[in-house]
Amino acid sequence: MAGSFKDIDYRVRPAKSIERKMLAESFRRLVYFQNPAKYTYVGMGSLYFSDFNLFHRSLGFETMVSIEDCFDPTIQDRFRMNVPYGHIRLEFGRAGAVLQKMADWKQCPAIIWLDYDGKLSEECLHDLEYVASNAASGTVLIISVNADRLKLIDSIGDDGNEIDEASLTPLQILERNIDKSRVPLGVQNKELSGWGVAAAYREVIDAAIRKGTTLHPSGNFGYEQTYNFTYSDGARMLTVGGVLFSENEREHFVSAAFDNMEFVRRDKTDYRIDPPKLTYAEMRAINLHRPDLPIPPSDVEKFKKTYRYFPHFIEAEVG
Amino acid sequence: MSVPTINASPTKEFFISIITKDISLLDAIKDLMDNCVDGARSLRGDGRYQGLFAHIEVKPDSFIIVDNCGGISVDTAINYAFRFGRARGAPSVEGSIGQFGVGMKRALFKMGKKFEVKSVAADSRFVLKVDVDEWTALMDENGREKWEFEFTEVAESENNPIDIRSTTLEVTDLYPSVAAEFGTAFFVQQLVASLQHAHAHSLNLGLDIKVNNFELRHNVATLLQSDKIKSIKLEKTYPQEDDGIRSIVKLTIYAGLSDSNLKEAGWYIICNGRQVLGADKTPLTGWESKLEENQSTPAAHGQFSRFRGYAVFESDNAKALPWNTSKSGVDAESKLYQAARMEMVNALRQVIDFLNELDAERDSESTVLKECINEALPVPLSSVAVSARFIAPSRAATTIQRPTNVRVQFTQALDDVEFAKNYFEVTSATKAGEAVFDYFLDREREN
Numbered sequence: 001m002a003g004s005f006k007d008i009d010y011r012v013r014p015a016k017s018i019e020r021k022m023l024a025e026s027f028r029r030l031v032y033f034q035n036p037a038k039y040t041y042v043g044m045g046s047l048y049f050s051d052f053n054l055f056h057r058s059l060g061f062e063t064m065v066s067i068e069d070c071f072d073p074t075i076q077d078r079f080r081m082n083v084p085y086g087h088i089r090l091e092f093g094r095a096g097a098v099l100q101k102m103a104d105w106k107q108c109p110a111i112i113w114l115d116y117d118g119k120l121s122e123e124c125l126h127d128l129e130y131v132a133s134n135a136a137s138g139t140v141l142i143i144s145v146n147a148d149r150l151k152l153i154d155s156i157g158d159d160g161n162e163i164d165e166a167s168l169t170p171l172q173i174l175e176r177n178i179d180k181s182r183v184p185l186g187v188q189n190k191e192l193s194g195w196g197v198a199a200a201y202r203e204v205i206d207a208a209i210r211k212g213t214t215l216h217p218s219g220n221f222g223y224e225q226t227y228n229f230t231y232s233d234g235a236r237m238l239t240v241g242g243v244l245f246s247e248n249e250r251e252h253f254v255s256a257a258f259d260n261m262e263f264v265r266r267d268k269t270d271y272r273i274d275p276p277k278l279t280y281a282e283m284r285a286i287n288l289h290r291p292d293l294p295i296p297p298s299d300v301e302k303f304k305k306t307y308r309y310f311p312h313f314i315e316a317e318v319g
Numbered sequence: 320m321s322v323p324t325i326n327a328s329p330t331k332e333f334f335i336s337i338i339t340k341d342i343s344l345l346d347a348i349k350d351l352m353d354n355c356v357d358g359a360r361s362l363r364g365d366g367r368y369q370g371l372f373a374h375i376e377v378k379p380d381s382f383i384i385v386d387n388c389g390g391i392s393v394d395t396a397i398n399y400a401f402r403f404g405r406a407r408g409a410p411s412v413e414g415s416i417g418q419f420g421v422g423m424k425r426a427l428f429k430m431g432k433k434f435e436v437k438s439v440a441a442d443s444r445f446v447l448k449v450d451v452d453e454w455t456a457l458m459d460e461n462g463r464e465k466w467e468f469e470f471t472e473v474a475e476s477e478n479n480p481i482d483i484r485s486t487t488l489e490v491t492d493l494y495p496s497v498a499a500e501f502g503t504a505f506f507v508q509q510l511v512a513s514l515q516h517a518h519a520h521s522l523n524l525g526l527d528i529k530v531n532n533f534e535l536r537h538n539v540a541t542l543l544q545s546d547k548i549k550s551i552k553l554e555k556t557y558p559q560e561d562d563g564i565r566s567i568v569k570l571t572i573y574a575g576l577s578d579s580n581l582k583e584a585g586w587y588i589i590c591n592g593r594q595v596l597g598a599d600k601t602p603l604t605g606w607e608s609k610l611e612e613n614q615s616t617p618a619a620h621g622q623f624s625r626f627r628g629y630a631v632f633e634s635d636n637a638k639a640l641p642w643n644t645s646k647s648g649v650d651a652e653s654k655l656y657q658a659a660r661m662e663m664v665n666a667l668r669q670v671i672d673f674l675n676e677l678d679a680e681r682d683s684e685s686t687v688l689k690e691c692i693n694e695a696l697p698v699p700l701s702s703v704a705v706s707a708r709f710i711a712p713s714r715a716a717t718t719i720q721r722p723t724n725v726r727v728q729f730t731q732a733l734d735d736v737e738f739a740k741n742y743f744e745v746t747s748a749t750k751a752g753e754a755v756f757d758y759f760l761d762r763e764r765e766n
Binding site: 099 | 560661665668708
């Protein structure tokens with residue numbers, strides 16, 4: 001989680017870029033709860049602040065907070081240097097600790113994107129529960145995690161010795177990474193491979209958010225999933241989330257009609273973002289509905305699904 | 320022809336034996352102290368208990384507990400305090416631990432055959448003397464057991480000033496086993512220790528508790544505070560509903576730093592004034608092995624020895640609190656506790672993040688964080704201001720104030736040091752060392 005900015009240039013992950021734009025589009029529907037511009041945005045901007053840039057420009061968020069798990073004063077300065085807008089507040093610390101310090105999101109609706117990048121840990125789930133049990137009605141809670149092959153988060157056993165990871169089954173690894181009681185009943189080792197890891201994670205995440213809502217002081221808090229994105233930008237990634245609201249405001253959620261959006265997923269079926277690798281000439285040709293293109297039809301179909309959100313990268317020297 | 324009926328009403332002896340069977344003598348007395356604390360809480364909502372007392376005397380021939388925490392009104396005595404079980408619709412005592420449900424009668428019946436309750440409350444006063452043998456033999460005109468107590472003296476519609484309001488419970492004609500226990504120093508010590516633990520919070524707030532004239536003491540809970548260090552104080556309310564009874568639980572969380580003492584470090588959980596958990600450092604209060612950075616040596620724990628956290632739950636409805644039925648631990652399954660635990664975990668994390676930085680500072684030349692701690696002063700919890708944020712300096716400031724000097728230490732042969740001392744005409748080894756260094760710089764550095 002911490003320091004992943006060193007390995008990944010977030011701007012050029014096409015699937016992630018598509019995901020961001022889809023999320024931005026869906027946030028407009030929040031107008032049924034409140035003017036989206038008045039939402040507080042809490043994210044993990046890394047050094048690139050791509051989400052902050054996009055959401056501020058397209059939705060006009062005024063209160064924006066970026067959480068960075070970083071204590072090194074020099075690296076903290078580097079984050080400060082890269083903040084694109086003066087109104088973006090930086091908070092350094094573990095997500096849970098930072099969320100506790102902040103009052104904004106507990107008092108008025110917020111979009112909270114816990115974009116961990118790392119593996120799903122007990123701490124991530126704790127953060128989800130914390131948000132779900134303290135959020136204001138109309139809050140969007142989203143989590144992104146790496147859903148690649150299961151690996152131990154902490155490879156040191158209780159006796160202080162290193163655990164031989166190869167000797168553990170995927171299920172045993174999952175039971176070490178998160179509390180055993182959270183592991184979905186009946187899940188088997190053979191299911192915990194490939195995209196099965198993401199499917200199991202979604203179930204665990206869903207249960208944690210729902211548990212959080214039962215602890216909300218209002219005693220009347222609901223959650224509806226709207227996002228279940230999967231994609232592979234080198235690593236398999238999962239983004240799950242939805243809207244938290246007071247049951248008295250359920251009609252707002254219904255009016256927002258998230259289901260009308262093609263990429264919205266209300267259940268365990270994921271929306272796979274799978275951008276084809278195409279040249280600009282090819283993309284133009286598809287956009288112009290040219291027939292008989294010498295491009296694999298499956299790529300044409302994939303592009304048609306996402307062309308509105310498709311990123312265009314250009315190498316340019318600036319300044 | 321009338322159908323014969325079965326008289327299923329319980330005998331008083333049976334009832335007394337049932338209610339007194341499953342409670343230890345120690346717990347019975349602690350229940351009585353809970354009632355005193357409840358009185359203090361309803362009298363002084365602001366939590367300043369100075370001038371209030373609860374004194375216990377245990378002797379082989381009698382037991383007395385007397386307090387000036389408000390008294391029991393005649394109304395409460397009639398409808399509530401001396402009824403068996405909690406009457407529906409009975410008023411809840413603000414911040415009640417004991418709820419008078421069964422605790423007081425149970426304790427009195429547990430100890431002896433005669434008891435006397437004397438009370439002066441705001442609007443009334445009474446004396447109730449009970450001879451248990453006579454009371455159990457009491458029958459009504461139909462030959463059925465009479466389940467009533469009669470006041471020995473009673474006066475209502477009074478306006479009694481606060482300083483004379485009091486409650487005195489005295490039990491005499493003690494059961495032989497009770498008398499024997501009361502005669503041992505061990506029992507008295509046990510009682511003192513358990514009251515000291517359970518009522519640390521009330522002692523902190525100034526309640527004067529004595530056992531056989533021995534004044535209970537508890538180190539006042541404090542957190543370090545200064546311009547640069549400010550503790551966390553979070554206040555939350557949780558509406559609860561149970562069996563159709565609605566109530567509010569108020570949670571106040573304090574977290575911060577105190578003196579470095581691993582034994583005292585951890586979380587303290589207090590429910591309506593009674594401490595149910597102390598210095599806890601287990602997963603129950605959010606401590607996880609992960610916080611220890613994979614180190615299992617005592618030194619790794621040592622860096623957290625300054626952490627103190629207090630989770631204070633208060634409610635008019637004692638049943639809504641997250642404690643177990645014996646009030647000696649936390650009900651970890653309760654939703655309320657799970658919600659509170661999340662705040663505790665995050666508060667712990669905020670403070671631990673700083674303590675990790677403090678630990679990291681030890682490897683650098685800087686002492687800024689350590690000095691900040693040394694400059695901070697302990698303040699009682701009541702002086703901590705509301706803040707969701709643990710405020711402490713970060714190492715960022717330390718890079719700016721990088722120290723300009725460093726201390727050099729080394730060991731040399733005595734003869735050689737003597738030679739240097741003579742050469743530089745100085746009297747101490749330190750001075751000789753400094754002179755040697757200057758001598759070197761003088762010759763080898765160009766400017």
